Amino acid sequence: MxxxxxxxxxxxxxxxxxxxxxxxxxxxxxxxxxxxxxxxxxxxxxxxxxxxxxxxxxxxxxxxxxxxxxxxxxxxxxxxxxxxxxxxxxxxxxxxxxxxxxxxxxxxxxxxxxxxxxxxxxxxxxxxxxxxxxxxxxxxxxxxxxxxxxxxxxxxxxxxxxxxxxxxxxxxxxxxxxxxxxxxxxxxxxxxxxxKKGSNRYGASKLRPPNDIEWKGFTYESVRKQIQKQGRFFITQELENDVYRSEEALLEDIRSSIPNWSPPSVITT
Structure with missing residues (x-):
């Protein structure tokens, strides 16, 4: 990302x-x-x-x-x-x-x-x-x-x-x-x-997962479907170069940083 x-x-x-x-x-x-x-x-x-x-x-x-x-x-x-x-x-x-x-x-x-x-x-x-x-x-x-x-x-x-x-x-x-x-x-x-030595410069809450997990993350297929349905997938709407209007444009941008990258089952950072 x-x-x-x-x-x-x-x-x-x-x-x-x-x-x-x-x-x-x-x-x-x-x-x-x-x-x-x-x-x-x-x-x-x-x-x-x-x-x-x-x-x-x-x-x-x-x-x-x-x-x-x-x-x-x-x-x-x-x-x-x-x-x-x-x-x-x-x-x-x-x-x-x-x-x-x-x-x-x-x-x-x-x-x-x-x-x-x-x-x-x-x-x-x-x-x-x-x-x-x-x-x-x-x-x-x-x-x-x-x-x-x-x-x-x-x-x-x-x-x-x-x-x-x-x-x-x-x-x-x-x-x-x-x-x-x-x-x-x-x-x-x-x-x-x-x-102070031993102290953090960052932190977060300590949430625990629910007993029944219904949502496990976005798959690449969910991004593909959004592009097909809405005509775009964006990371931030404020920057035009972060708005992808086709799957090919998204893949091209990813592969400019990671050559030979192929879509995984689940997107990770």
């Missing part, structure tokens, strides 16, 4: 393997997956909602990722519990009809990468949240409520734009999401010197 990295930057293959596994596991649990890109950084000044600034300041300066881990545990617990009730209460307060069934999130998948450029006082994190696409259809409520909770850790949470909704039936949407997530795996801006 094509990688979404800046010019002259390599990519960490181990990162992408971990990220892809979480997307695949979420897709095994849910027919549709909603992915939200975020950026999180430690605020220079103490926020009024942060009651334990010294603790969190020491954590972010420690060189490990303990602060992010603590925040992600809080986010996960909140999304699986109070979040749906808060969304409904906000609808009622604004005189909008509440949902007959409050949003219910059963699991949270995520991928993250830590970066710190020369001269930056603190690291920042790029994160993709992976949620049940039948329950979450817009990023804005999730970002709004998580940003409020992030302040308790003296963290600022930003929506990076470009949320993606993928479906087991559409291989283009799946590969487009992996293309965008691959930005986290770029080698540039990774703080090799500032990270």
């Amino acid at each position: 094509k990688i979404n990295v800046v010019k002259d930057s390599g990519v960490f293959a181990e990162y992408m393997g971990r990220y892809k596994s979480q997307v695949d596991l979420m897709s095994q649990h849910h027919r549709k997956v909603f992915a939200i890109p975020l950026t999180i950084q430690f605020m220079r000044k103490k926020h009024a909602q942060c009651k334990d600034y010294e603790k969190y300041h020491n954590m972010i300066r420690s060189g490990d990722n303990s602060l992010l881990s603590e925040a992600m545990r809080d986010f996960s617990k909140y999304l699986k519990g109070q979040y749906g009730r808060d969304v409904n209460a906000a609808l009622v307060a604004s005189n909008k009809p509440s949902r007959s069934r409050p949003t219910q999130i059963r699991r949270l998948g995520y991928c993250w990468a830590r970066e710190q450029k020369d001269g930056d006082e603190y690291p920042h994190y790029h994160i993709w949240l992976l949620l049940d696409g039948s329950q979450v259809k817009s990023p804005f409520d999730v970002v709004k409520w998580l940003n409020d909770r992030a302040k308790a850790f003296n963290l600022a949470l930003f929506y990076a734009k470009g949320a993606k909704r993928i479906d087991r039936k559409d291989p283009s949407l799946y590969w487009s999401l992996l293309h965008h997530i691959s930005y986290l795996a770029k080698e540039s801006s990774k703080d090799k010197e500032l990270v």
